[in-house]
Amino acid sequence: MSLREIANHAKVSTATVSRVINGIPTVNRNLAKRVWKAVGERGYSANSQARCVVSGKSRLFGLVISDMRDPFFPEIVQSFEAAAIEFGCETLVTSTLHDPKRMELSVRRMVERRIEGAAVLTFGSEEVIIENLRAQEIAAVFVDVEPRRSKAGVVQIDYKRGTRHAVQHLAALRHERIGYVGGPAHSKTALAKRSAFEECMHEISLDVSSELMVAGDDTVEGGMRALTLFARLQDRPTAIVCSTDMAAVGVMKRAHELGMAVPQELSVIGFDDIPLAGFVTPPLTTVIVPKAELARLAFRALICELNPARDEIYQPQKYLLNTDLVLRRSTALACLRRSGLTDLQSLVSNSHTGETVT
Amino acid sequence: MSLREIANHAKVSTATVSRVINGIPTVNRNLAKRVWKAVGERGYSANSQARCVVSGKSRLFGLVISDMRDPFFPEIVQSFEAAAIEFGCETLVTSTLHDPKRMELSVRRMVERRIEGAAVLTFGSEEVIIENLRAQEIAAVFVDVEPRRSKAGVVQIDYKRGTRHAVQHLAALRHERIGYVGGPAHSKTALAKRSAFEECMHEISLDVSSELMVAGDDTVEGGMRALTLFARLQDRPTAIVCSTDMAAVGVMKRAHELGMAVPQELSVIGFDDIPLAGFVTPPLTTVIVPKAELARLAFRALICELNPARDEIYQPQKYLLNTDLVLRRSTALACLRRSGLTDLQSLVSNSHTGETVT
DNA sequence: CTGTTAGCGCTTTCAC
DNA sequence: GTGAAAGCGCTAACAG
Numbered sequence A, B: 001m002s003l004r005e006i007a008n009h010a011k012v013s014t015a016t017v018s019r020v021i022n023g024i025p026t027v028n029r030n031l032a033k034r035v036w037k038a039v040g041e042r043g044y045s046a047n048s049q050a051r052c053v054v055s056g057k058s059r060l061f062g063l064v065i066s067d068m069r070d071p072f073f074p075e076i077v078q079s080f081e082a083a084a085i086e087f088g089c090e091t092l093v094t095s096t097l098h099d100p101k102r103m104e105l106s107v108r109r110m111v112e113r114r115i116e117g118a119a120v121l122t123f124g125s126e127e128v129i130i131e132n133l134r135a136q137e138i139a140a141v142f143v144d145v146e147p148r149r150s151k152a153g154v155v156q157i158d159y160k161r162g163t164r165h166a167v168q169h170l171a172a173l174r175h176e177r178i179g180y181v182g183g184p185a186h187s188k189t190a191l192a193k194r195s196a197f198e199e200c201m202h203e204i205s206l207d208v209s210s211e212l213m214v215a216g217d218d219t220v221e222g223g224m225r226a227l228t229l230f231a232r233l234q235d236r237p238t239a240i241v242c243s244t245d246m247a248a249v250g251v252m253k254r255a256h257e258l259g260m261a262v263p264q265e266l267s268v269i270g271f272d273d274i275p276l277a278g279f280v281t282p283p284l285t286t287v288i289v290p291k292a293e294l295a296r297l298a299f300r301a302l303i304c305e306l307n308p309a310r311d312e313i314y315q316p317q318k319y320l321l322n323t324d325l326v327l328r329r330s331t332a333l334a335c336l337r338r339s340g341l342t343d344l345q346s347l348v349s350n351s352h353t354g355e356t357v358t
Numbered sequence C: 001c002t003g004t005t006a007g008c009g010c011t012t013t014c015a016c
Numbered sequence D: 001g002t003g004a005a006a007g008c009g010c011t012a013a014c015a016g
Helices: A003-010 A014-021 A029-042 A048-055 A074-086 A100-112 A127-135 A159-172 A188-203 A220-232 A245-257 A291-306 A343-347 B003-010 B014-021 B029-042 B048-055 B074-086 B100-112 B127-135 B159-172 B188-203 B220-232 B245-257 B291-306 B343-347
Strands: A060-065 A090-095 A117-121 A139-143 A152-157 A178-182 A213-215 A239-242 A267-272 A285-288 A318-321 A324-326 B060-065 B090-095 B117-121 B139-143 B152-157 B178-182 B213-215 B239-242 B267-272 B285-288 B318-321 B324-326
Touching (some): A003 A014, A003 A029, A014 A029, A060 A074, A090 B074, A090 B090, A117 A291, A127 A139, A139 A291, A152 A291, A159 A267, A159 A285, A159 A324, A178 A188, A178 A245, A213 A220, A220 A239, A220 A245, A245 A267, A291 A318, B003 B014, B060 B074, B060 B100, B074 B090, B090 B100, B117 B127, B159 B239, B159 B267, B178 B220, B213 B220
Parallel strands (some): A117 A139, A152 A318, A178 A213, A178 A239, A267 A285
């Protein structure tokens, strides 16, 4: 099942078979027909490994994520793969699990397979990856982090915009004491989201007292712990913005355990819009990160890094990904306890209908 | 950055470099040291593509799933990749999305990359995959389906065992009218699960009237539709077994909308134990399918197909994967409305504590 | 133990 | 337009 075999059976040279297979138009119609016939009969399929050796292009791309099991990623992986397929490329996915050893191994494996470039979506703990990728001078696209080097684009997510919608939505519902559950302190992504929140609060002159800012870890358990903290406060928040949906789910779960009704007594907003967000009770109002678009953008950016526009001094490309709020049922009018009204006020029904604003 | 370059710098032949890189022990210590030094200085990394061409082994495996976004798969993908890494192999993942066109393309792509074998986990709609894989005589391991051909192992999931636990658990809670929400009618997996349910019911002489058997589609929406049907019944079931957690989530969601309390008025059991199952309200009692083990098993089975024991006539290997029930909070004592007791009885609290039986 | 050499399956000049 | 031949980076005989 090699080129040679097909050549023999079609009574042509290997060069001709190669040309036919690759659709080079300067081949005699008859010869081409004979070749295709032989290919069909023998069930021949080109060996891309061999092709890669001679062409020097592997048509292979790496996709580095932190954890497949994080519901944020599956759609991204799917869409990245789809984008790659469109370009006739294959994807090598790997999870770092935040483990430096694994990261190093991942990069080494990808380098040995001669990937042409890699997209890195680890959301905080990518130092080792960046280091190794740079050492090998592999084209890369990072999400969120901005590594100053050549052949490295960056896709940034517009945390500000979505967060602003979230904060203003809460303000419109008369919330003033708004708590924030952030991600791990060391993560740049978490920092960026938190800054966005603070700025959006300042924009409309709302307080961000430090007792209302807690650092979580983007897990359900972290969200639960965060709400436990808030619940102990003298003056509790009436609404909570979370840096991830997982944290928001945890917040809601703990609220349920403590008998705090969401959204009547506590409004909750998440971030990411993972599928789970639509299934919890009540369905979670959250900030959409367009994951399919993110993946497509990352792949295209990679392609662009690889084929830089001629006649221009290289400059790492930068992309900004839009975000938006989707209204579901986890937010409602503030219960206004602080204004001296009784808890009965908390029965005020949700003011909106759960339509999607996208 | 080729072997030759390293050879020049270390003043040895390419053969020696190759031997050193591959850890062949019959090499002079000094030469080896020189080679490793050059390798380190130049940052050399072997080109596996070239290796594959000469060795004929790609160390690449395919993993065919139906949809990355189905929460059943991420852990499997992760664990399969981990198993492959242990063997120094790489994984090419692809989603069929139940689309024959995509399946054919997937197989073709994998064949061109010269995968050594593939694991197929599409749970019903694998005909095209099987056909294409067989045509190329690629070693394969299937989950659930049993394609009679050589070089094809099969991993079966013990649906019976987990389902029996589920049914008997419900029976112990005095449930007698138990509904079943199955998967798509055309799916072999769905059929196997359904048969398991029916047999388990018969084992303990419980009725499976046809009005209590509905075919869903393993989605939340399907589960919702199923409960709508059940709710219309004169004599409603007091408990429902679902063929997947997603369906169970839908059942619970619709129950919530209809004001039926789970578990007080309706007990629900799922299947798969996807992460979501632990996060819904109430947490879902479900049948565990050990996904990490499934992935490891599938990979090892693949390896075994590739290195068949000598001196034995080939026989496709068959593996059985255990299942078990995990008790959470979606089941409770039957409300016994049929016995003439009032609805107040439905407030009887859940009889167990949510411990995990694994 | 080491180097020379052939060749894996393919693409790509370069003559014809 | 087509084929002969060189060569991609590597491994594996084989000779020494």
